[in-house]
Amino acid sequence: MNHIVPFYIVLPLAAAFLISILGRFIKGFSKVTAGFIFFTLLCLSFFYIFSGDHSTIVYNIGGWEPVNNIPIGIYLILDPFSGFMLCIINTMAFLSALYAVSYISLYTGENYFYTLLCIMVAGLNGVVVTGDLFNLYVFLEITVIASYALVAFGTEKEELEASFKYQVLGGIATTLILFSIGMIYWYTKTLNIPDIAGILNKSPDEKIVQFCQLMLIAGFGLKAAIMPFHGWLPDAHSSAPSSISAMLSGVVIKAAGLYVIFRLFFNMFQLTYEISILITAIGTLSMVVGVFLAIGQWDLKRLLAYHSISQMGYVIIGVGMGMMILANNGNKAFASLAIMGGLFHLINHAVFKGLLFLNAGAIEYRLGTRDLNKMGGLFEKMPVTSATSLTASMAISGIPPFNGFFSKLVIIIAAVLAKYYILAALAVFVSIITLASFMKFQRYAFFNRKSIKKAVNEVKDVPFLMKFSMIVLAVLCLALSLILIPGIRDTILQPAVDVLMGKNDYYINLLNM
Amino acid sequence: MIVFILCFILFLVGLFGILTSRNIIKIIIGLSIMEFSVYLFLVLIGYIENGQAPIITKDMINLPVVDPLPQAMVLTAIVIGLATKSMLMAIAIRLYKKFKTFDIRKITSLKG
Numbered sequence: 001m002n003h004i005v006p007f008y009i010v011l012p013l014a015a016a017f018l019i020s021i022l023g024r025f026i027k028g029f030s031k032v033t034a035g036f037i038f039f040t041l042l043c044l045s046f047f048y049i050f051s052g053d054h055s056t057i058v059y060n061i062g063g064w065e066p067v068n069n070i071p072i073g074i075y076l077i078l079d080p081f082s083g084f085m086l087c088i089i090n091t092m093a094f095l096s097a098l099y100a101v102s103y104i105s106l107y108t109g110e111n112y113f114y115t116l117l118c119i120m121v122a123g124l125n126g127v128v129v130t131g132d133l134f135n136l137y138v139f140l141e142i143t144v145i146a147s148y149a150l151v152a153f154g155t156e157k158e159e160l161e162a163s164f165k166y167q168v169l170g171g172i173a174t175t176l177i178l179f180s181i182g183m184i185y186w187y188t189k190t191l192n193i194p195d196i197a198g199i200l201n202k203s204p205d206e207k208i209v210q211f212c213q214l215m216l217i218a219g220f221g222l223k224a225a226i227m228p229f230h231g232w233l234p235d236a237h238s239s240a241p242s243s244i245s246a247m248l249s250g251v252v253i254k255a256a257g258l259y260v261i262f263r264l265f266f267n268m269f270q271l272t273y274e275i276s277i278l279i280t281a282i283g284t285l286s287m288v289v290g291v292f293l294a295i296g297q298w299d300l301k302r303l304l305a306y307h308s309i310s311q312m313g314y315v316i317i318g319v320g321m322g323m324m325i326l327a328n329n330g331n332k333a334f335a336s337l338a339i340m341g342g343l344f345h346l347i348n349h350a351v352f353k354g355l356l357f358l359n360a361g362a363i364e365y366r367l368g369t370r371d372l373n374k375m376g377g378l379f380e381k382m383p384v385t386s387a388t389s390l391t392a393s394m395a396i397s398g399i400p401p402f403n404g405f406f407s408k409l410v411i412i413i414a415a416v417l418a419k420y421y422i423l424a425a426l427a428v429f430v431s432i433i434t435l436a437s438f439m440k441f442q443r444y445a446f447f448n449r450k451s452i453k454k455a456v457n458e459v460k461d462v463p464f465l466m467k468f469s470m471i472v473l474a475v476l477c478l479a480l481s482l483i484l485i486p487g488i489r490d491t492i493l494q495p496a497v498d499v500l501m502g503k504n505d506y507y508i509n510l511l512n513m
Numbered sequence: 514m515i516v517f518i519l520c521f522i523l524f525l526v527g528l529f530g531i532l533t534s535r536n537i538i539k540i541i542i543g544l545s546i547m548e549f550s551v552y553l554f555l556v557l558i559g560y561i562e563n564g565q566a567p568i569i570t571k572d573m574i575n576l577p578v579v580d581p582l583p584q585a586m587v588l589t590a591i592v593i594g595l596a597t598k599s600m601l602m603a604i605a606i607r608l609y610k611k612f613k614t615f616d617i618r619k620i621t622s623l624k625g
Contacts, residue, residue: 134586141593148600152607157622160608164620167601168531171544174597178590179524179551185583186558235623 004044005059005076008086008125009139011037016118023111030114031101037118038094041125045086054080054495058131071192077131080495084343085128085259088350092250093121096243099358099469102462103243103365107153113241116153120146120247124255133181133191136260140177140223143256144170147248151240162235169232173222180215183208197268213275216264217282224257226316227286230309234293237308238301238370242361245301249308250354254346258312262319266500273327280320284426287313291430295437300360300370303441304353307396310430311349317423318342318411322500325418332501334418340489340497341410348403348480352395355473359389362466363445366459372441376448382461386446388474393442395477397435403480410484516557523550537605537615541598548594552587559583 015037023030048057056079064073078086097117104110123143130136148170152163185191187208188199200209218229225233233253237245265275290310297303322339325331362385363378364370379386395402398409408431415424461467483492527550530543559580565573567581605615612620 134589138589138593141597145596145600148597148604152604155607157611160604160611161620161623164537164601164604164608165623167597167604168540168544171597171601172528172531172547175544175547175551178548179554182551182555182558182583182586185586191582239623 002057002059004048005057005078005129006061007044008041008129009076009122011041012118012122012125016115016122019111019118020115023114030111031097034097034114034118035094035101038090038097038121041090041121042087042094045083045090048078048083049080049087049492052491070190071195074135075131075192075194076129077194078129079499081263081499082128084347084492084496085255086125088347089121089124089128089251089255092247092350092354093117095354095469095472096246096358098465099246099361100241100243101465103241103361103466106365107241113150113153116146116150117244117247120150120252124251128255128259131193133184133193133196135191137174137178137181140256140260141174143252144174144223147236147240147244147252150244151236151248153241153244154239158235159239162232162239166232166236169222169229173219173229176215176219176222180212180219183212183215187212193264193268200268200270209269210272210275213265213269217261217275217278220257220261221282224253224261224312225286225309226257226282226312227289227309228282230286230290233309234302234305237305237357238299242301242357242364245305245361246354246357249305249357250350253308253312254315254350258315258346262500265323271323271327273324276320276323276327280317280324280423283313283316283320284423285313286310287317287430288426291433291437295433295440298372300363300372300441300445301357302370303372303437304356304360307434307437308349308353310434311345311353311396313430314408314411314427315342315346315349317427318345318414319500321411321415321418321420321423324420326501330418334414336497336501337410338414338418339500340493341407341414343496344410344483344493345404345407347483348395348407348477351473351476351480352392352402352404355388355392355470355477356396358466358470358473359385359392362462362470365462365466372444375445377446378459379446381459384461384467384470388470389446390442391474391477393438397438398431399435401481402477403483404477406481406484517554520550520554520557523553526550535617537608537617537620540617541601541605544601545594545598548590552590552594555583555587555590 015033019030019033056077059076061074061076066072100113104113120143123139123146126139127136127143130139148163148167151166152159184196188196190196222229237249240248286309290306290313294303294306294310297306319339319342322335325335325338360370363375367375395404398405408427412424412427483489524547527543527547530546531540534540534543559582561577561579564577564579567578608620609615
């Protein structure tokens with residue numbers, strides 16, 4: 001079983017290599033290989049989650065066994081939280097690769113596109129399974145270099161400018177992360193995350209550790225585009241090709257930003273109340289300000305990108321409340337509920353925001369514009385796109401049968417139970433404004449019959465594979481609300497929450513292997 | 514201690530360059546300076562006074578050895594930095610072809 005772990009990284013890297021060489025000579029090779037590899041990865045990640053065995057799997061690269069219980073060499077660690085993230089990454093990668101089969105005809109150079117997509121997925125899978133701080137930095141860089149190139153894929157004015165902004169801010173983030181990794185290495189003399197957790201557990205909380213924590217929040221906050229660091233996100237996510245926007249918004253800001261923050265602050269550092277308040281405060285800030293910035297946008301993809309900032313705020317306040325309760329030694333059941341709400345919203349956001357970006361891409365594919373003022377009456381012309389985007393809009397604004405409602409409900413219930421009434425009120429308020437801005441999207445894009453332009457009259461719905469991806473995601477929007485049923489919850493969500501809650505198990509289990 | 518302070522000053526010089534300069538190429542140079550200060554810092558934390566190079570030979574004198582791990586890390590980080598910088602330069606060249614300028618104030622097609 002533990003030999004499957006390196007395949008999450010090796011398979012997409014090998015695919016990238018093969019596509020860039022053979023794709024030039026064999027027609028259609030890139031599409032088939034990328035689709036096949038992502039499907040394999042999807043099966044592998046679901047195999048781990050549904051195998052019923054929630055033990056942690058450790059793989060030592062190069063077979064370096066620990067000496068005197070001190071780990072040397074790089075560990076790959078697959079536990080339920082990583083497995084949970086792997087499922088999201090590979091599902092979204094598979095669907096956006098399928099979607100891109102037709103969509104990429106808007107651009108040239110599809111071999112490069114699939115190569116970069118494979119490299120990005122390899123980096124993301126690596127970030128999620130690695131157990132070594134420096135290795136995490138390397139995989140993070142692999143991911144972001146691929147995303148820089150993909151953002152600039154159209155090589156028009158806007159794409160290049162967005163990519164430049166993204167690269168400069170990403171470069172600053174990387175520098176901060178590398179600096180704090182150096183500081184942590186200086187203090188603990190090790191890079192292995194469970195080992196660092198063991199050392200930090202014994203020594204009292206020091207100034208140097210707090211400094212590292214702040215640097216890491218700034219660095220990964222820049223990658224995750226939390227509010228004070230969000231400047232690059234609307235440009236980058238709206239300029240990329242739509243299937244990549246779905247990956248960037250649905251997966252990259254979560255796996256490369258939030259996942260690492262949660263993993264390090266729950267499993268590596270000691271939870272302190274001050275840091276928990278800081279994380280929850282920036283989460284609240286991005287939740288509230290993001291939605292106000294979103295509502296005035298007329299560029300469809302830019303509107304969706306601002307909503308990504310706002311919805312990430314929900315994830316952060318869910319998990320941040322759990323941190324605050326745990327740091328205060330409060331009721332563990334409430335903390336578990338809050339963290340579960342946050343993680344549930346994370347998977348939901350990946351699905352519905354991915355779907356919305358694919359819808360925006362479908363509209364762009366047929367109309368050639370992203371301006372809401374130039375659309376109208378698409379309800380009759382593009383029925384599948386219209387129906388799926390209605391589903392996603394209802395899911396993101398929290399209308400009952402869809403998944404977004406349930407995750408927001410769990411977060412709000414946890415906030416009320418833990419007596420954070422202001423957070424609960426803000427969450428409800430932001431949800432209402434989200435509903436308003438998606439009503440605007442629906443009204444102007446699909447139902448506005450008066451302003452039907454000539455160009456709109458001749459459009460058809462998009463090709464089959466694009467429809468297929470959108471329909472699968474729309475079905476997932478409904479199906480994911482079933483996760484809250486106790487039996488399914490215990491398989492998917494609860495083990496991931498337990499990994500975050502049970503800090504001590506993380507390093508004790510790993511070092512005694 | 515003084516070397517760490519100098520290293521931090523180098524970091525601030527890079528940050529100042531990114532924040533204040535208007536020229537794309539100067540911003541890239543500022544970013545590079547910032548990264549180099551971090552590489553220096555990484556090498557410094559592995560250094561031990563009078564330490565030897567960490568290569569075990571027969572006629573090795575019994576002296577402390579510097580920590581080789583940060584050196585390996587810096588090598589990796591330099592390679593990654595090269596990749597990101599060349600990507601950034603490629604984008605800068607493309608930007609120049611589109612806008613005919615390196616001035617960041619005139620490259621404003623994205624707003625809002």
